[in-house]
Ligand SMILES: Cc1cc2nc3c(=O)[nH]c(=O)nc-3n(C[C@H](O)[C@H](O)[C@H](O)COP(=O)(O)O)c2cc1C
């Protein structure tokens with residue numbers, strides 16, 4: 165058959181569609197609809213009037229078939245009119261049927277049923293103990309565990325806090341070992357932000373504003389805040405989108421703001437800025453972000469306030485001064501390791517210290533991101549954390565600069581594992597969303613969140629009752645801290661800060677395991693400055709330039 169000159173469609177006629185090549189199977193809905201219509205008409209004629217009701221589904225199915233046969237966009241609907249629509253129904257139901265009927269307790273992505281069930285139980289205050297032994301396969305290569313001691317320490321410190329603030333900071337902050345990671349107003353609705361903030365207040369942890377600026381929902385309940393400043397400088401920008409020091413100083417003076425975090429990247433979408441289309445820029449969002457109404461709100465991939473490691477630490481020092489001496493740190497997902505080493509070198513060269521570094525893993529979450537960036541760009545948390553620890557310890561800076569970690573932290577065990585790798589505290593985003601009632605329906609980017617968390621719809625947000633959910637946030641925090649304390653007791657240590665890489669074991673195969681310090685090189689204090697004997701660390705250190713994010717040897721194509 166030649167291509168139809170007008171439509172350009174190369175294919176059979178309607179007659180062929182109906183009567184050739186498995187016509188019964190392909191047109192089952194059509195024949196069924198005709199049978200229903202026929203039975204309805206015949207019944208009516210024969211005096212069985214109630215059979216006429218069959219005409220209603222029959223005509224409806226017939227209309228569907230005609231629409232599908234006539235449309236030109238979907239191949240399946242043209243070839244299987246009516247019945248192809250079942251595919252979309254089943255596709256829509258797939259996540260639910262998989263989650264409820266198919267997956268085992270330890271499966272499920274990004275978070276397994278077991279992970280979520282633990283958070284729900286802790287948030288609700290119901291029993292969180294586990295019957296009958298672990299469900300994990302302790303001989304699988306994914307299995308990792310923490311070593312305990314023959315001499316547990318029940319006197320281990322219960323007050324699990326960390327002092328943040330280098331000697332250059334005049335308003336140090338005492339942080340919890342677990343805090344609420346950055347999630348903006350905009351990505352989350354106002355009720356969710358309020359519940360998180362009140363929850364943070366009840367729990368005694370901090371709540372990171374995310375890059376969308378400081379909203380009234382962040383301020384209403386007085387929970388401790390970390391104000392995140394990203395490339396869009398929302399809440400501290402001029403009309404051109406450049407950093408505005410006066411506006412920054414004004415907001416940073418807010419008593420709830422305890423620390424400032426310069427966001428360089430996040431694991432779920434490294435190097436990706438963001439764009440809120442003009443249609444979505446409500447007067448409320450425009451006022452909070454300091455942007456114009458009726459214009460697209462654009463966050464570029466990188467910062468305009470600095471372009472070298474030295475300028476980055478100097479910018480941090482400027483923010484510290486403008487905020488009246490509050491701790492200032494950076495958040496990033498590690499990409500090229502020598503860049504992080506260059507920041508360490510810049511601190512040594514300039515004498516200016518960051519107060520903290522937060523490492524986000526590639527496994528981290530987001531409201532919306534390009535799939536390629538989520539799946540294939542950015543370093544997973546474990547490697548990123550080890551590299552950051554080595555940069556700080558190896559440069560002799562770890563005593564002043566605190567290190568934090570985020571990426572699928574859901575339990576006391578995840579905090580302890582990160583502590584063993586060098587993290588002073590952890591941040592969690594999605595675990596706290598679960599504590600608010602998130603059911604992992606993965607619709608955060610649609611505005612149609614079924615639990616009212618990741619949406620601006622007032623109707624949907626009604627589901628988030630602030631005082632009730634805040635209690636759950638605080639309960640989840642408290643019980644997770646108790647679990648962390650129990651691990652420290654079992655390890656015979658005084659505090660999570662005493663955990664070391666040697667406390668961590670990783671299965672290699674069914675017959676072998678390794679301590680983490682046998683798998684990775686952990687730098688000794690000052691090792692990089694003195695000249696590391698580890699060839700990889702030495703290469704990264706040599707390639708690090710405090711005055712450029714490019715390699716010091718200028719060889720952009722050399723191995724990272
Ligand atoms: C809905 C949502 C919004 C987020 N918004 C931000 C943001 O504004 N800034 C940022 O640095 N990270 C943002 N993140 C990343 C989290 O702060 C966190 O780094 C990441 O999700 C890893 O933590 P998790 O595995 O506990 O979720 C967001 C994550 C989610 C789920």
Ligand code: SF4
Nearest residue numbers: 602605606607608613
């Ligand atoms: S319930 Fe679904 S849409 Fe709502 S926050 Fe959770 S994953 Fe996102």
